[in-house]
Amino acid sequence: MSTFQAQILTPNGSLFEGEVSGVQMPGAMGSFEVKANHAPIVSALDEGTVLVRKADGDVNYNISGGFVEVAKNKLTLLAESVVEE
């Protein structure tokens, strides 16, 4: 499966960085998932759970709302508070 770079950034530093096959997020207009080669997008995120699909299993993060930017096959998620489940 094709993968892409994802990064989760918080004011206290980078929480996750690596190759993923998909990231599911609580978008302001409903939950959605980004796969490889997604079109460039900037979306607001609501409070909820972010699901990161890594090669060695899925990881859940709870976020307090934030933003996601996808450009050139790189996903950057910005959130003020992120807690790994």
Add this chain to the structure above:
Amino acid sequence: MPNLRDIRNRISTVNNTQQITKAMKMVAAAKLRKAQERMVQTRPYASKIQDVVGRLVGSSSVSNPIMRNADEVKSVLMIVIGSDRGLCGGFNNNLFKEVEKSVEANLSDHRENGTLSLVTVGKKAGAYFKKRNYNVIESHPGFFDKLEYESTSELMNKASQQFVDGDFDEVYIAFNEFKSVIAQNRKVDKVLPIDPSEISASSDDASKEAIDYIFEPDSEVILEKLLPLHLNIQLWKAVLESNASEQGARMSAMDSATENAKDLERELKLKYNQARQSAITTEISEIVSGAQALGGN
């Protein structure tokens, strides 16, 4: 003539002081390293936010409440970031003087009319401005004991809410910017209202290619949510910079204190030896003259 025992006591006091200042320097150095690390960690987040905000602010003609520009500035809020502890040289005083100077220059009307409000961070800032009869509406002593992003965002959210409500028409942050370990830049920055040209200008150099983004739900909603985050990170950055500067200032202050103590100790040792020498000389000459007096008999 100085008493031998007095000098000896002074030497040991100076020596003790020297040990304390040396230890404080070490502690400050360790804390400085940690503070610098935290500063570096916020950088990717901050630059990304800046990037997106710059792109949005430039492109959209949004009338966001946070972007409002008052025709007439009726009241001003200033957030002053000092330190909780002393013994850090001119760190606090230099900043406070700079604040007073810029108030004098730009906001003297507000100061006289009582429309200048202050929020102080750190014990020293609160004490200084309360004593000088500034209108300190909120003070946060002990802020640096538990330095967390949440506490700064709480502070900033409140300030931006007050700005949106019209309680304040301008918001400033005064802090020590970390230039290097031995040098701080005193800064009084205007954070609200947001100046769009400044943001887009500073994000220009960061590889700004025209990527055709999809905005979800739309750019206005995103900007509305993004601006508070942008403000929060500004304050957080200022607090971290100030924290690192404080440790740097303390380190150099304690370093020069140690040096001074060393000089003083050297001087005192010289004095002590001179006094000892002259005491011995006197003693010998007394013995010799005593023996001569006896031999004369």
